[in-house]
Amino acid sequence: MRIRFVDAFADTPFTGNPAAVLLLPDAEAFPGDDWLQSVAAEINLSETAFAHPLPPGAEADWALRWFTPATEVDLCGHATLATAHVLATTGIAGGTVRFTGRSGVLVTTAQDDGSITLDFPTSPLTPTAEPPGLAQALGTAVLSVHDTGPNIGDLLVEVADERTVRGLTPDPRELVRHAERGIVVTAAAERPGLPYDFVSRGFFPRVGIDEDPVTGSAHTALAPFWSARLGRTGLTGLQASARSGLVRTELRGDRTLLTGRAVTVIDGELLTRP
Numbered sequence: 386m387r388i389r390f391v392d393a394f395a396d397t398p399f400t401g402n403p404a405a406v407l408l409l410p411d412a413e414a415f416p417g418d419d420w421l422q423s424v425a426a427e428i429n430l431s432e433t434a435f436a437h438p439l440p441p442g443a444e445a446d447w448a449l450r451w452f453t454p455a456t457e458v459d460l461c462g463h464a465t466l467a468t469a470h471v472l473a474t475t476g477i478a479g480g481t482v483r484f485t486g487r488s489g490v491l492v493t494t495a496q497d498d499g500s501i502t503l504d505f506p507t508s509p510l511t512p513t514a515e516p517p518g519l520a521q522a523l524g525t526a527v528l529s530v531h532d533t534g535p536n537i538g539d540l541l542v543e544v545a546d547e548r549t550v551r552g553l554t555p556d557p558r559e560l561v562r563h564a565e566r567g568i569v570v571t572a573a574a575e576r577p578g579l580p581y582d583f584v585s586r587g588f589f590p591r592v593g594i595d596e597d598p599v600t601g602s603a604h605t606a607l608a609p610f611w612s613a614r615l616g617r618t619g620l621t622g623l624q625a626s627a628r629s630g631l632v633r634t635e636l637r638g639d640r641t642l643l644t645g646r647a648v649t650v651i652d653g654e655l656l657t658r659p
Contacts, residue, residue: 455593462601
């Protein structure tokens with residue numbers, strides 16, 4: 386079976402967030418969960434995406450699932466973008482593609498310029514008290530904390546400034562105690578005129594990822610958070626990890642559009658079959 390490694394939310398190799406994509410052609414169902422998880426653990430990227438086509442008349446075009454090295458997740462932006470990129474660049478399915486997964490039907494649209502837009506549910510934000518020990522685990526003072534609801538299950542944490550976000554060296558063992566999925570830390574861009582409006586970093590040790598390079602799904606919470614503060618529905622976020630990546634966001638009520646690019650860096654064969 387062909388397996389491809391794709392750098393998502395990136396326009397050059399070795400940046401953005403790498404995902405593995407395994408298309409299961411003509412499959413009526415996914416292989417067993419143990420096999421899917423074993424493949425993801427072997428690959429050991431933030432996410433491995435598994436997809437198979439659905440028959441005509443189904444609610445979507447493809448079924449899609451995402452696995453970290455440790456567990457299956459409900460929603461993943463960068464691996465969805467990577468899957469849509471593989472479908473478009475191989476000629477299997479361009480334009481608009483509908484995927485169905487744990488979070489319902491997700492729509493991707495491949496643009497003529499090579500970018501891909503994801504149509505995801507907006508994550509509701511609820512202000513919440515700062516959990517005891519969170520500032521110590523992050524190593525910095527916290528300005529505000531928001532729960533992001535069941536779609537992604539993160540805590541969105543605002544800190545003082547961009548320099549603080551970039552300099553974080555949190556303790557993953559302590560962060561595990563503070564969120565259902567992970568901690569997304571954010572601040573405004575350090576000055577106007579930069580190619581991004583806000584910065585973030587994402588830490589997800591509970592699902593086996595100490596730091597995620599670029600977290601598309603987190604931007605369904607970052608978009609409404611910063612749109613309310615900056616007074617614009619269209620923004621660009623920079624996830625300031627070591628690999629880094631840009632995510633363009635467009636807030637449309639209960640939906641958030643996420644746009645980025647992707648690059649295939651490895652195209653190989655998985656020799657172990659289910």
